[in-house]
Structure formats: C-alpha cells, structure tokens
Amino acid sequence: MKSETVLFSPIQKMALALLRITIGWHFLYEGVVKIRKPGWSAAGFLLQARGPAADIYHWMAENPDFLNVINEWNKWGLTLIGLGLMVGCLTRLTGSAGIILLMLYYLCNPPFVGYFYSLPAEGSYLIVNKNLVEATALLVVVVTRAGRFFGLDLILSGRSRRSDSNKQQAIAAVGE
Amino acid sequence: MKQSDSNGETESATPRPIKEGKIERREVLQGLSSLPTLGLFGYSLCRQAAYEDAQDRQRQPTSEPTARRPAIQVALLGAGAQGEVLLNSMLRIPGLYVRAVCDIWTEYNLKRTVNTLKKYKIEANGYEDYREMLEREKDLEAVVVATPDFWHARHTIDCLRAGKHVYCEKEMSNSLEDAGQMVLAARETGRLLQIGHQRRSHPRYQHCYRKLLREANLLGRIVTAYGQWNRSVKPDQGWPKRYAIPEERLKQYGYPSMAHFRNWRWYKGMGGGPIVDLGSHQIDIFNWFLGSPPDYVTASGGTDYYDPKTHEWYDTVMAIYEYSTPAGKARAYYQTQTTNGSQGYFETFMGDQGTLVLSESEAAYSGAIYREVSAPAWDEWVRRGYITGPKVQTVRQDSQIPLDVRESVSPDEHRIPVHLTVPYHQSHLENFFQSIRGEARLNCPAETGYETAVTVLKVNEAVEAHRRLSFRPGDFRVPS
Numbered sequence: 001m002k003s004e005t006v007l008f009s010p011i012q013k014m015a016l017a018l019l020r021i022t023i024g025w026h027f028l029y030e031g032v033v034k035i036r037k038p039g040w041s042a043a044g045f046l047l048q049a050r051g052p053a054a055d056i057y058h059w060m061a062e063n064p065d066f067l068n069v070i071n072e073w074n075k076w077g078l079t080l081i082g083l084g085l086m087v088g089c090l091t092r093l094t095g096s097a098g099i100i101l102l103m104l105y106y107l108c109n110p111p112f113v114g115y116f117y118s119l120p121a122e123g124s125y126l127i128v129n130k131n132l133v134e135a136t137a138l139l140v141v142v143v144t145r146a147g148r149f150f151g152l153d154l155i156l157s158g159r160s161r162r163s164d165s166n167k168q169q170a171i172a173a174v175g176e
Numbered sequence: 177m178k179q180s181d182s183n184g185e186t187e188s189a190t191p192r193p194i195k196e197g198k199i200e201r202r203e204v205l206q207g208l209s210s211l212p213t214l215g216l217f218g219y220s221l222c223r224q225a226a227y228e229d230a231q232d233r234q235r236q237p238t239s240e241p242t243a244r245r246p247a248i249q250v251a252l253l254g255a256g257a258q259g260e261v262l263l264n265s266m267l268r269i270p271g272l273y274v275r276a277v278c279d280i281w282t283e284y285n286l287k288r289t290v291n292t293l294k295k296y297k298i299e300a301n302g303y304e305d306y307r308e309m310l311e312r313e314k315d316l317e318a319v320v321v322a323t324p325d326f327w328h329a330r331h332t333i334d335c336l337r338a339g340k341h342v343y344c345e346k347e348m349s350n351s352l353e354d355a356g357q358m359v360l361a362a363r364e365t366g367r368l369l370q371i372g373h374q375r376r377s378h379p380r381y382q383h384c385y386r387k388l389l390r391e392a393n394l395l396g397r398i399v400t401a402y403g404q405w406n407r408s409v410k411p412d413q414g415w416p417k418r419y420a421i422p423e424e425r426l427k428q429y430g431y432p433s434m435a436h437f438r439n440w441r442w443y444k445g446m447g448g449g450p451i452v453d454l455g456s457h458q459i460d461i462f463n464w465f466l467g468s469p470p471d472y473v474t475a476s477g478g479t480d481y482y483d484p485k486t487h488e489w490y491d492t493v494m495a496i497y498e499y500s501t502p503a504g505k506a507r508a509y510y511q512t513q514t515t516n517g518s519q520g521y522f523e524t525f526m527g528d529q530g531t532l533v534l535s536e537s538e539a540a541y542s543g544a545i546y547r548e549v550s551a552p553a554w555d556e557w558v559r560r561g562y563i564t565g566p567k568v569q570t571v572r573q574d575s576q577i578p579l580d581v582r583e584s585v586s587p588d589e590h591r592i593p594v595h596l597t598v599p600y601h602q603s604h605l606e607n608f609f610q611s612i613r614g615e616a617r618l619n620c621p622a623e624t625g626y627e628t629a630v631t632v633l634k635v636n637e638a639v640e641a642h643r644r645l646s647f648r649p650g651d652f653r654v655p656s
Contacts, residue, residue, distance in 0.1 A: 021213050028217060036225075038292040039260060065416040086217065087210045155207035158199045 013149040020085050020095075020146045023138055027098060028082025034075040042070050049108045057108050077101060085141070088151015095142035102135035248609055249315045251276040251340075253306050253331055254323035255289040258345055262322055262372075263289065265602040267296055269609060276313045278303040280429050281437070283419040304425075306331060310338040318612060320605070321345060324440040325447045326430065329354030332369065333361040341368040343608045346460075347452045347632065348625040350445070355629045359622040359654040368611055370618045371625025373460045374604035375536055380543050380594040384534055385465060387562050388592075394545060394554065394563075395527030398501065401462050401508035402524040405454040408517035412486065413438035435486065442487040449489020450512045451477070451635050457536070458523050459635075460620075460628040462497065462508045465525055469627050469652045470497040470508070473645055475638035481515045491515065495635045534592065536600055543592030554590065563590040627652045 008016070034040045042061070049057030060066050077097065084094030111125040123130075140146075147153030248271060252259050255277050266272055274293055277300050279285040286302045293300045303309040310316070319335040321328060321344040329349045335342045342362075348371050349355040362369035375381045388394045412435070420434050430446075431437040441447035448456075463469050477493035492513045499506040522535035529551035535541040545563055547554055558565050566588035596603070610616035630652050638645045 017210065021210060025213070025217060029221070032221060038295045039264070039288075062411050062414060064414050065418070068416065083214075086213055088207070150206055150209040152207050152210070154203055155199055158203045158207075 008144075008149070016141065016144055016146040017088070017150040019137055020088060020091065020141045020149075020151065023098070023134060023141065024082045024085025024087075026082070026134070027078050028086060031075055031077070031079030031082055035079060040071070040075070041067065042074055043067055045108065046070075051107065051110045051112060053107045074101075085147075088147035088149070088153050089156070091147025091151065091153050092142050092145060095138050095147075098138050099135045099142070102131050102138065106131040106135065245271055245613065247271050247273040248317050248612060249273050249275045249313075250318045250320060250609075251278065251309060251313060251316050252289065253278045253309070253319050253321045253335070254327075254345075255279040255285040256281075256322065259285070259320075259322035260289065260292075261599070262320055262343075262345075262601055262605065263292070265599045265605050266320070268598065268602055269606055272609060274298055274300050275316055276301045276303060276309050278306045278309045280304055280425060281419075281421055283421065284416065307334065310335065310340070316340055318343065318609070325350040325452070326440070326445060329358050332358050336361045336365045336367045336369065339365070339367065341608070341612050343370045343372065343605065344625075345372040346625065346628070347448055347456050348622075348629045350448050350452070350633075352630060352633060355626050356654045359626050360656075362622040363656065368608070368618060369622040369625075370604070370608040370611070371620045371622065371628075372601070372604065373457060373620045373625065373628060374601045375457055375461055376464070376619040376624070377604035377607045378536060378596060378600075379603065380534060380592055380596065381461065381464075381536075383562075383594040384532060384543070384592060388532065388545065388557075389465060389525075392554075392557050392562060394530045394547075394551075394557065395525055395532055396529030396548075396551065397503050398466060398506055398525050398527040399504075400506065400526045401466065402526075403455075403458040403462065403508070403510045403522070404519070405450070405458065405512045405521035406517055406519055407450070407454065407512075407514045407521075409481070409515050439486065442482075442489050444488045447489065448633060448636060449493070450491065450514050451489075451493040451495070452632055454521070455493065455495075455510055455512045455635070456628060456632045458521070459495075459497075459508075459510055459632050461523050462499075462510070463628060463631055465523075466499050466501045466506055466508070467503075468499060468501050469631055469647065470499045471647055472498040473631075473634050473638050473647070474643075475635045477635075477639040490636070490639060493635060493639065495638065497631075531587070536596075538595060542595065545590050545592060546587040547590065548587055558590070561593065564593050566590050623654070626654055 046057045046061035046067075049061075060070055078101070081094045081098045081101065084090055085098065106129065111127060111129050113126070145153065145157070148157050250266065250272055252263055252266075252274060255263070256279070259279070263274070266274060277286060277289045277293070279289070279302075282302070282304045286304070290300055290302045301309075301313065303312075318341040319331075321331045321335065321342055323331055323345075325347050326349070328344050328347075329351070332342050332344045336358075344358070348358060358369065415434055415438050421431075421437060423433075426432070426434065426437055431440070436443055436446065441453055442449065447453065473495055475493060475495040477490035477495075479487050479490055480492050482491050492511075492515070494509070494511045497508045497510070499508065520535070520537065520540055522533055522537075522541035525532045529548050531546040531548075533541050533545075534543045547566070554563065554566075557563050567590070604619065607616055607619045611618045630647070634645055634647065
C-alpha cells in the first residue's frame with residue numbers, strides 16, 4: 001500500500017499521536033459533560049444558528065422527534081469518537097465521524113463575510129474558526145492514520161497487514 | 177537495501193515469514209501506550225466533578241446544618257417546561273426529597289422527569305392523576321404546582337385541602353373567581369400558599385426595595401415607572417408525534433387538541449397571553465415598589481403578528497396604570513411584545529432624585545441607579561456598599577456641538593452590587609420551604625398573588641373595552 005511506505009520519524013509519530021489524543025480528549029469531555037448534565041439539549045445551540053444553513057438547524061431544533069435523536073447522537077457520538085481517538089482505535093472511522101460533527105457545528109455558525117456569532121466570542125474569526133481548525137487537524141489524523149502511532153490501530157493494522165501479507169505469500173506460492 | 181514500513185521501522189527486503197495473527201510484543205506495547213491517557217482523563221474528570229459539586233454546595237444557603245433536619249417530601253404537579261425549571265432549582269436545595277411527579281403527558285414529560293430524577297438517585301413515583309397521587313403519597317408535605325393557569329385553582333385547592341403546602345406558579349389563575357377561591361382555601365386550611373412571582377425573593381429586588389427605596393430613599397418621590405418584556409418571534413410548541421397524548425385523555429383534561437395542550441398560553445380560557453405570562457412578573461414589581469395597587473388602567477393590544485386562530489391572546493400589549501402611592505400620584509407604562517427581542521426585559525422607576533433600572537436577568541440591565549444632579553450626594557450609600565461608586569458620564573471632548581440649554585446634564589451611573597448566583601426560581605422556592613420549616617415568612621403569599629392577578633388580568637379587559645378601567649379598593653382583597 002502506498003501509505004505504508006510513508007516514513008515518519010519517531011518525533012513525528014509522537015506529535016501525530018499527541019494531536020490525536022488531545023482532540024480525542026476534547027471530544028470525550030464534551031460528550032461526558034452532556035451525558036452528565038440531566039436534560040441537556042442541543043436546542044439552544046441549534047436555535048441561534050445563522051448563515052446559509054440556519055433554516056435547517058432551526059427546523060431540527062423545532063422538531064422534537066428529530067431533536068431527541070440529535071441529542072443522543074451528539075452525546076454518545078462525541079463520547080465514542082473521543083474514546084476512539086484517545087486510544088487510537090479505528091481512527092479513520094472515528095476521525096471521519098468527528099470531522100462530520102465538527103463541520104455540522106461549523107455550518108451552524110460559520111464566520112462567513114457578513115455573518116457573526118450571536119454570542120460574544122473570545123476571539124475574532126473570518127471563515128476560519130476553531131471548529132474548522134479542529135476539523136482540519138482531525139483530517140491530518142485521519143489521512144496519516146495516526147491511530148497506528150501509540151494507538152490500538154497499530155495492533156489492529158498489524159494483524160490485518162500480517163493477514164494480507166500471508167495471503168499474498170500464499171498466492172505467490174501457488175503461482176510458483 | 178532496507179525498506180521501511182508504515183511505522184517507520186526498517187525491515188529486511190526479504191520479508192520474514194509471519195505467522196497469521198501473531199503480533200510482535202513491541203507493537204502490542206506501543207499500541208496500548210495511549211491507554212494511560214484514559215486514566216489521566218478519568219482522574220481529571222473526577223477532580224472537575226468534585227470541584228463542581230463543591231461549587232454547587234457553596235452556592236446553596238447552608239446557614240444551618242441541613243442534614244439534621246428531616247427532608248421535606250415534595251411533589252411536582254406539572255412536569256412541562258416550567259416544571260422542569262422549578263425541579264432544577266429544587267434539586268439544588270438541600271433538605272428536599274422529590275417523592276412524586278404528576279403529569280398527564282405520561283408518555284413524555286412524566287417519563288423524562290422521573291428519569292431525570294433517577295440520575296440524581298431519587299426514586300420518584302410518577303402519576304397521571306393528581307388525585308391518585310394525593311391519595312397514595314401520604315407523607316407529602318408540599319406540592320409545587322406548575323400546570324397551565326386554568327388548572328391552578330383546582331390543583332392548588334385540592335392539595336391544600338389534602339393538607340399540603342403549595343407553591344403555585346403565577347399566574348395564580350386565569351379567572352379571578354378561581355384565584356379568590358385559592359386565597360380562601362389557604363385561609364381555611366391554614367396551609368401555606370406561595371405564588372411564583374419569584375422576583376419577590378430575588379436578592380437584588382429585595383436590596384433595592386429595602387435598602388435603596390425604603391431606607392435610603394435614593395429615588396425621592398417616584399413619579400413614573402416603566403417596564404417591558406420584548407421577546408423574539410417564537411414558533412409554536414411542537415411534540416413528538418409518536419408520543420402524542422390520546423385524544424380521549426386530552427378531552428378529559430380540557431384540551432381540544434395536542435396543539436392546545438402544548439400552546440395553552442395563547443388560548444382564551446386556558447392562559448392569559450404574554451401580558452400575563454411575562455408582564456405579570458414585572459407589574460407585580462410596580463405594585464410592590466410603588467407601595468400600592470393601581471387606581472386605573474388603560475391598554476391597547478391585539479394579535480398583530482401571529483395567526484389569531486391559534487393565538488387568541490394578544491401578542492402585543494401596551495398598558496398604562498395610574499397609581500395613588502403613599503407619596504403621591506404615579507403613572508406606570510408597561511409593554512410586552514413577542515415579535516422582537518431587542519432590549520429584553522427590565523423595569524425602571526424614576527423619582528425626582530434618581531432613576532432605578534433593574535432586571536431579573538444578570539445578562540443586561542442587572543441593576544443600575546442614576547443620581548439626578550440636584551439630588552443630595554450618595555457618598556454615604558457608596559461607603560456602605562449599597563451602590564457602587566459612580567461611573568461619570570462624560571461628554572465627548574471632540575464634540576463641537578454645545579449642549580442645548582434645555583438639556584439636563586446626564587446623571588452618573590452607579591451599579592447595584594447584588595447578583596443572583598443561583599437559578600432564577602431557587603431563592604423563591606427556598607423562601608417557601610424555609611417558611612414550611614417556620615424559618616421565614618412567605619415573600620409572595622396568596623393575598624399578594626391575588627392583588628397582582630387583579631392588576632394584570634384587568635389589562636386584557638381594558639384592551640377589549642377600549643377605555644380606561646378603574647379598580648375599586650375592594651377589588652384587591654378577598655373577603656372572608
């Protein structure tokens with residue numbers, strides 16, 4: 001595989017693992033906080049949506065059936081993604097799911113030209129905000145398959161790699 | 177020649193035969209090396225949870241050791257949005273045990289609330305019928321009623337007669353006759369009835385009334401008052417279709433449809449509209465701070481924005497009250513509109529020596545007082561900590577435009593240094609439960625709630641009448 005030939009120095013691997021773990025920590029804590037808080041709902045966040053997709057978010061908030069699903073998916077999604085990233089398990093899957101979530105948050109209040117967040121933000125943003133930065137960082141985690149660096153994916157990928165390698169050897173042997 | 181694998185490790189060009197499923201020990205150790213971060217996370221989470229618990233405990237009034245006192249067994253009657261708000265406050269008050277919850281929306285509200293309580297390790301019994309709850313829950317000492325207005329009287333009176341103390345949400349009732357019956361029931365049974373005008377227990381409002389108005393008389397003679405609650409457009413309340421209440425049960429409890437059940441505040445015969453839902457809180461403050469109920473009311477209002485078929489009560493109301501206060505005549509203007517949230521909600525009292533602007537909200541207008549330039553100095557009150565030092569209003573130095581001779585100099589702004597650090601309703605509920613224990617007096621007993629109900633419900637009458645309506649002194653009292 002092409003990506004298998006990429007060489008990372010130990011320090012690069014450590015940096016990528018650290019990136020994966022810190023993002024995972026953030027997700028996990030966001031999820032745990034919501035699970036621990038009785039009656040937590042995404043409604044408030046969704047209702048103050050602005051930007052091109054605002055109507056969709058408002059609709060989500062005003063549709064109780066859908067809101068219930070969103071609340072559960074959000075709480076458990078954040079938690080599971082966080083866990084996965086922290087221990088480096090199925091990182092491509094959890095990381096991709098994390099990117100989707102972050103982009104949903106981003107699109108809820110995108111700092112596009114002319115739009116601004118309804119609540120005072122702690123910084124100044126134009127198009128790029130922390131959600132987008134975190135999503136991009138997660139993209140790096142996904143494409144470098146950073147779960148293999150000090151993560152369970154190393155064991156999982158080792159198993160499958162060996163399995164593939166043995167299959168190839170078997171095929172080669174049959175060919176000979 | 178060496179080639180590298182994905183882990184940056186070098187391997188011989190000729191691969192070693194590998195046994196399927198066998199993983200090198202070094203890989204396993206490396207693979208597991210992230211796991212300790214979970215431990216670190218768990219440790220941090222525990223520390224954070226302990227810190228939050230400690231903060232919560234600090235915020236709760238612990239003037240007396242509460243553990244020694246037996247818990248007050250309380251039930252929540254009406255577990256909708258307002259019931260949830262009250263419950264969240266009750267869960268922060270030590271010495272309470274929420275024994276039962278009652279709501280006719282058993283499929284949703286009741287289930288949600290009972291499950292929420294479970295998270296706090298409170299096993300509350302759920303009921304659809306409050307009579308069954310009163311019958312079965314013999315140990316209940318108090319009931320918190322947060323049902324729609326048109327149910328308040330029936331629920332409150334039956335609870336009082338069953339020997340329970342009652343905290344009933346405002347508006348006391350949508351009918352004055354029913355509200356009067358509630359006052360009588362409280363008198364007859366000798367049980368406590370607190371009406372949920374929670375600003376009466378708000379430390380900032382109490383500070384302003386007791387210290388700034390009564391003791392220091394910082395406003396001098398109050399001549400005008402103003403209040404507003406501007407709220408943004410809100411969609412009607414929906415409901416998860418699969419959890420809809422069966423039609424038969426809706427009818428049994430007086431709701432023509434699920435839409436009526438969810439949006440009862442807009443329907444005549446059920447609620448009183450925004451002037452009652454929102455205005456009632458602030459008009460209550462007019463009466464309290466001005467020291468008497470009004471003599472007259474003039475009002476204009478209508479359903480100007482929403483669909484009148486589903487919004488029978490007025491979405492926009494403007495009312496003017498005329499008062500004969502102990503200090504002299506005063507006029508108060510109040511408006512509520514539900515189509516624009518700009519400038520939110522607050523009350524203003526203007527006297528010949530100062531202006532007080534305050535709001536329940538901590539976000540804006542949380543409390544400021546402005547001294548008229550002709551008023552005596554307030555240094556003494558600043559020294560005592562009743563108000564902060566002045567923030568001097570300055571005229572822009574670069575302004576070339578001279579002040580008009582008719583223009584008064586802007587008064588200096590002082591802040592009111594009293595803030596609420598608990599949810600809005602907690603102090604008022606605490607006052608209720610402390611009163612049950614004999615440690616306090618109710619801040620809004622039935623008679624006060626009735627006076628406010630008379631004052632507020634008359635606005636809707638005045639809107640319909642298109643003329644100035646008068647109150648008779650006897651209107652505000654319930655004869656025995």
